[in-house]
Amino acid sequence: MPRVTLQLTLPPGTPPGTLFLTGDHRAWSSDPHGWTFSGSTLHAELPDGTLAQVKVRRVNPDGTVTEEGDAWGSRARAHRVIVRGDTTLPLTVAGWQDERTGGRRPARSTPPREETVLSAPWGEQPVRLWWPDGHDGPLPLLILHDGQNVFDEGPTFAGDSWDAAGAGRALADAGHPIRIAALPVNDDRSRRYVPFPFEMNDQDSGADEYADWLRGTLLPHLHARFGPIPAQDTALAGSSFGGLITAYAGLRDPGTYGTLGVLSPAVWPADFAFLRWLNGRSDPQARVWIDMGDHEGSSVQGAQEVLHLARDLTAQLTLHVRETHFTVGEGHWHDEPAWKERLPAFLRWWREG
Structure with a gap:
């Protein structure tokens, strides 16, 4: 089975916690077991031909889970994984979802009249x-x-x-x-x-x-x-x-x-x-x-x-x-x-x- 290597880049000021990968390949589970990053790297095996959308989540010291977000603290688009043989994928986390700041993302397209x-x-x-x-x-x-x-x-x-x-x-x-x-x-x-x-x-x-x-x-x-x-x-x-x-x-x-x-x-x-x-x-x-x-x-x-x-x-x-x-x-x-x-x-x- 192909080996998938994910290389993580985090935003400055990321709080402490256990970082792990979730996605549609594991029904968006918040259980980190088997999918935690070691430092900034995660090695995994996925079937050849897999198409997956994935995100990084963080288990906080108090046991709560926070999902990566965009630069304004809102929900972010998932990363895409295409497995064609051994694959290395860089994952850049722009920010973390934050109830205090979420929803402030600027508009790039025209709003309704x-x-x-x-x-x-x-x-x-x-x-x-x-x-x-x-x-x-x-x-x-x-x-x-x-x-x-x-x-x-x-x-x-x-x-x-x-x-x-x-x-x-x-x-x-x-x-x-x-x-x-x-x-x-x-x-x-x-x-x-x-x-x-x-x-x-x-x-x-x-x-x-x-x-x-x-x-x-x-x-x-x-x-x-x-x-x-x-x-x-x-x-x-x-x-x-x-x-x-x-x-x-x-x-x-x-x-x-x-x-x-x-x-x-x-x-x-x-x-x-x-x-x-x-x-x-x-x-x-x-x-x-x-x-x-x-x-x-x-x-x-x-x-x-x-x-x-x-x-x-x-x-x-x-x-x-x-x-x-x-x-x-x-x-x-x-x-x-x-x-x-x-x-x-x-x-x-x-x-x-």
């Missing part, structure tokens, strides 16, 4: 809105899930955003202005986005409640404020579980959304229940974009299996919708930088296709 709050069955639902200057009337509408991740970096999960406003501005410059309504989600994400009971939503799906709210509250509110938009000019899009709820809501309510952006769909919950649910579902007027990165798996082989599954999903949908489009993100992992890179192509396909 405004934020409003609507009532929802689960409480108050923020709606983050953007549209290009000089276009205040009715515009084609894109609804995005995971709205905390799509505009500026400040509120994002790990410091990376989709730069949706930048992509929207480029589309407007090409003569296709749109309005974006992004919906932040909290720890209830698995319940709201996964339409089947499984362990991560405590066997209690709220996806139908969410889809009802999209159709019955959000769309009427936006139409009343900005002017009615026909279904063919309305798009729903999201990634991972957001891609799953996009496909589910679109096919559950045919005629509501003209275009579905299904990015890196996570269709595995409840033993791939979504693929069985698809039988008999259709929307003859809908166009569906499906994509997947070629590094979205725990191994090179697993990533190819995920790609094959996404291609099969596209083929299955082709028989039941107006049009499908499938694309592969080369070198793309399952993360915000990948979706940021693919978003402009989806927007062009939606408005120019």
Whole structure:
């Protein structure tokens, strides 16, 4: 089995403690056993072809565990490990997550033009809105899930955003202005986005409640404020579980959304229940974009299996919708930088296709 050597560089002033490696290769465990650094080095063995996202954590003298963060004390992007034979990987820790300073990371991308709050069955639902200057009337509408991740970096999960406003501005410059309504989600994400009971939503799906709210509250509110938009000019899009709820809501309510952006769909919950649910579902007027990165798996082989599954999903949908489009993100992992890179192509396909 290949030998992986990780060389650690720490920020000045790192508090004392036991440093260890965690990641998706060990289900993000906080047990340091077998994965502790000796000085600044960790030697490990991982199967050839492993694709892993990893982070450094620190067991403090009082027994608590602190995870590495960005330079502002917020959550940081994971490091990527690709095992092709013996591998040496430098790991630079920018900072440590800190409740006192976290959340102060500066924005690199354009924030929304405004934020409003609507009532929802689960409480108050923020709606983050953007549209290009000089276009205040009715515009084609894109609804995005995971709205905390799509505009500026400040509120994002790990410091990376989709730069949706930048992509929207480029589309407007090409003569296709749109309005974006992004919906932040909290720890209830698995319940709201996964339409089947499984362990991560405590066997209690709220996806139908969410889809009802999209159709019955959000769309009427936006139409009343900005002017009615026909279904063919309305798009729903999201990634991972957001891609799953996009496909589910679109096919559950045919005629509501003209275009579905299904990015890196996570269709595995409840033993791939979504693929069985698809039988008999259709929307003859809908166009569906499906994509997947070629590094979205725990191994090179697993990533190819995920790609094959996404291609099969596209083929299955082709028989039941107006049009499908499938694309592969080369070198793309399952993360915000990948979706940021693919978003402009989806927007062009939606408005120019």
